[in-house]
Amino acid sequence: MSDDERIETALRRRPADEREYGEPLAALVEGEGVQRVRPVIRPRSRTDGLRALAGVGAVLVLAGALIRVALPLGSGTSGSPTPFQPTGLIGCWGNGISFPPSVLTSAKANAETADTGAAAALRADLAQELDMPASGWTIVSQSDSQVMFIAGLTTGSDRAEVTVQRGTSLSGAVTADGWQVAGSGSCQLMAVAPAGYTTGTWGLDPSVPYSASATEIDIDVAELACSSGRSPQGRIVTHVDYSQTAVSVTAFVLSLLGPQTCQLTIPATPEPPYVVHLDQPVGSRDLVDGGTWPPPAIAHGGEVVVVPTPTAQPSNWHQPIDCSGEADGPGSFKAASMSAPFDVYCAVLPVGWQRESVSGEGRVVTTVTASYTGPSGQTLTLSEGDLCGAGQSACAPAGTSTGTAMFGDLEGQLFEGPGGADFTLYVGTAKATWEATGTGMSLETFKALTAALIIVGK
Numbered sequence: 001m002s003d004d005e006r007i008e009t010a011l012r013r014r015p016a017d018e019r020e021y022g023e024p025l026a027a028l029v030e031g032e033g034v035q036r037v038r039p040v041i042r043p044r045s046r047t048d049g050l051r052a053l054a055g056v057g058a059v060l061v062l063a064g065a066l067i068r069v070a071l072p073l074g075s076g077t078s079g080s081p082t083p084f085q086p087t088g089l090i091g092c093w094g095n096g097i098s099f100p101p102s103v104l105t106s107a108k109a110n111a112e113t114a115d116t117g118a119a120a121a122l123r124a125d126l127a128q129e130l131d132m133p134a135s136g137w138t139i140v141s142q143s144d145s146q147v148m149f150i151a152g153l154t155t156g157s158d159r160a161e162v163t164v165q166r167g168t169s170l171s172g173a174v175t176a177d178g179w180q181v182a183g184s185g186s187c188q189l190m191a192v193a194p195a196g197y198t199t200g201t202w203g204l205d206p207s208v209p210y211s212a213s214a215t216e217i218d219i220d221v222a223e224l225a226c227s228s229g230r231s232p233q234g235r236i237v238t239h240v241d242y243s244q245t246a247v248s249v250t251a252f253v254l255s256l257l258g259p260q261t262c263q264l265t266i267p268a269t270p271e272p273p274y275v276v277h278l279d280q281p282v283g284s285r286d287l288v289d290g291g292t293w294p295p296p297a298i299a300h301g302g303e304v305v306v307v308p309t310p311t312a313q314p315s316n317w318h319q320p321i322d323c324s325g326e327a328d329g330p331g332s333f334k335a336a337s338m339s340a341p342f343d344v345y346c347a348v349l350p351v352g353w354q355r356e357s358v359s360g361e362g363r364v365v366t367t368v369t370a371s372y373t374g375p376s377g378q379t380l381t382l383s384e385g386d387l388c389g390a391g392q393s394a395c396a397p398a399g400t401s402t403g404t405a406m407f408g409d410l411e412g413q414l415f416e417g418p419g420g421a422d423f424t425l426y427v428g429t430a431k432a433t434w435e436a437t438g439t440g441m442s443l444e445t446f447k448a449l450t451a452a453l454i455i456v457g458k
Helices: 003-012 050-055 102-106 117-128 333-339 443-451
Strands: 090-092 138-142 146-152 159-165 179-187 189-191 197-199 201-204 216-222 236-242 246-254 274-277 286-289 297-300 354-359 367-373 379-385 400-407 410-416 423-428 433-439 454-456
Touching: 102 138, 117 159, 117 179, 146 179, 201 246, 201 286, 201 297, 216 246, 236 274, 333 354, 333 367, 333 454, 400 423, 400 443, 410 443, 423 443, 433 443
Parallel strands: 246 286
Antiparallel strands: 090 189, 138 146, 146 159, 159 179, 197 246, 201 216, 216 274, 236 246, 286 297, 354 367, 367 379, 379 433, 400 410, 410 423, 423 433
16 A cells, blocks of 8 residues: 555544543543534545655643563565454544444345434434434444444445443533433444454555465555554464455554654665465455455456556645635635535735635534725625525526636636625536625736636645
């Protein structure tokens, strides 16, 4: 896997020594006014900036110690499959509440519709978390005091997870019928490692050609737990399962003792691959990574599976800091762009202009507005999104049409003399509407300012 994939996975990995917070955080942290922080699903950010993050040494210090148990390790950078057996369970990021994979196929779907207190708490949470799936929830773990729900997402392999409980009061938690939400967020299902180990992910080492007839495969293992920037070399063990259709290799990494920091470190030179010794060649069977569920195919029919290249960032996207006033003005175009289903444009203005306001922050953004004032009292206002309402795709302003002009890279209809403005530039599509209005300036100046609008990258 690439460095970007390793970094993104590490950032999203739940630390192996993170405890389950079944009690109020106030009981864990001294001081008054402690509020419980509930993770929620966010749109996945692009990883282009993660190398820069690694460069500045982003560090998160985690408390707690891990217990090490004696399990056999491969020697150096290679090893035979270990004699110990995996747990056979899966869980979110391989931690916390665990359950057999068969639960996902045997449990009833749409558990959110049940007439129970736990389902009522789930529905109350979904009413607030609009980026969560509205239906299709399944109970994967249930007791008298705790229920864990999981639902699939429309894109990617991740799932959404909500855990509810009763009997313990949690400050600020969503509550219904005596049950309250103890946690929610994204969930990548992974194999639960034996005690003292964490589950890793792996990919074929690109420096060694893959051979389906070989009894060795060279892999690069990514440790997902915090390790203070230390390499997993010397701490890797593997387990291999053979079936008629697949050879499954699961990588585990021996946990380090004591508190560790989540320090992202990219070696100056590539580390040597870990060599897995097989009892039998893979042949035409699938070679899969057993650490992730469902196991992704690494090779199929004797050939390496080619992973589709991620969609490149559009060339017309710009950094939010390029927007006038983003550094010191009110509001945030970055927040608005990340939450909006349409392209958000901002202005790049001459010296003397300042941003007065920006709206459009929140989990679900339907409209974004921004206003600017010039050195001589000129005004420029941008309105973007669902401006027409009720699903309409066209709501052109009043005024005299005077041709076309550019709204950034979009061509729009130009109007003179609409109510409250000297000029209005209008762009209407089935997806969204964009509008710019200006006062106190010439038509040439207005057209120059609107042509310079840029799209804020998501």
